[in-house]
Amino acid sequence: MAIGDDCHCGARANTYMQATQINEVAVARYLNRILPRKFRTDAPTIPVVRLQGTIMAGRNQFRPSLSIAGTAGLLEKAFSDKQAPAVAIIINSPGGSAVQSRLIHKRIRDLAEEKDKRVLVFVEDVAASGGYMIACAGDEIFVDPSSIVGSIGVVAMSFGFQEAIKKLGIERRVYTAGRNKVTLDPFQPEKKEDVARVKKLQLEIHKTFIDLVKGRRGNRLADDDELFSGLYWAGEQAIELGLVDAIGDVRSVLKSRYGAKTKLRLVSSPRGLFARRLGLGLEKPVGAEIGTAFAGALAEELDERALWGRFGL
Numbered sequence: 001m002a003i004g005d006d007c008h009c010g011a012r013a014n015t016y017m018q019a020t021q022i023n024e025v026a027v028a029r030y031l032n033r034i035l036p037r038k039f040r041t042d043a044p045t046i047p048v049v050r051l052q053g054t055i056m057a058g059r060n061q062f063r064p065s066l067s068i069a070g071t072a073g074l075l076e077k078a079f080s081d082k083q084a085p086a087v088a089i090i091i092n093s094p095g096g097s098a099v100q101s102r103l104i105h106k107r108i109r110d111l112a113e114e115k116d117k118r119v120l121v122f123v124e125d126v127a128a129s130g131g132y133m134i135a136c137a138g139d140e141i142f143v144d145p146s147s148i149v150g151s152i153g154v155v156a157m158s159f160g161f162q163e164a165i166k167k168l169g170i171e172r173r174v175y176t177a178g179r180n181k182v183t184l185d186p187f188q189p190e191k192k193e194d195v196a197r198v199k200k201l202q203l204e205i206h207k208t209f210i211d212l213v214k215g216r217r218g219n220r221l222a223d224d225d226e227l228f229s230g231l232y233w234a235g236e237q238a239i240e241l242g243l244v245d246a247i248g249d250v251r252s253v254l255k256s257r258y259g260a261k262t263k264l265r266l267v268s269s270p271r272g273l274f275a276r277r278l279g280l281g282l283e284k285p286v287g288a289e290i291g292t293a294f295a296g297a298l299a300e301e302l303d304e305r306a307l308w309g310r311f312g313l
Contacts, residue, residue, distance in 0.1 A: 045262075049087065074267050085258065088250050089137070127148075129153065143248075145235040
């Protein structure tokens, strides 16, 4: 046999072996999908997304916050895992923007249906108000006995400074086109018609919240008049009310559900210089921007502390 023929035979043999190996891998993957879990050779890997902080549009420069812009990439990445039977979401949020909460909730549900994934939600310290709205995206919600859940309501907070500026000798000058452009201006006396308008808006938003909870939790909810009053409860009572499903932490539940060898993969945002250039990391203000950034951060901090403080956190 010629040397060339020998080489061709060797090449064909290698190609055959490679094809055989590929087929064996494909068959193994197929069997792992159809065999009972105890006979499978590999352990599933479950993507885990952590959603923590107050819910607001944009980004808090100094503390974690939640918005659809900040979470969309993480959710897409988690649900893109074709082999994962489910996606786990850890929530720790006192609430915030109703719009951002609903957008995050909707994105989770859209991806779950599109990718045919089960969503398991795990509450840490608190999932209240908008945080609970996001939690309702889960097919099942697990809590710690000391987790705080609920606060299904709408709140607006402000201050009145009209007497303070009088004492300081400050004259307020406002120029508008449109008689309602300074509704609820904190430096002017409160008007009953302005308050009534805000209350009407709140009732509309509250109804949207209630409908979402009822749509997701269905007949699991208890028949209790206080359920949508804005009250909140600890884990065990939240189970009794049907707001959540069971006590459990992410690691224990996933290993119990999908096998002792189940692996958890935390899905996180890229960091470092490259991420900052893409707008994915924290940007450091410079020069004259430092004062503005500090003032804005202080206001955000006060708002955030007020939200967390409602739950003793």
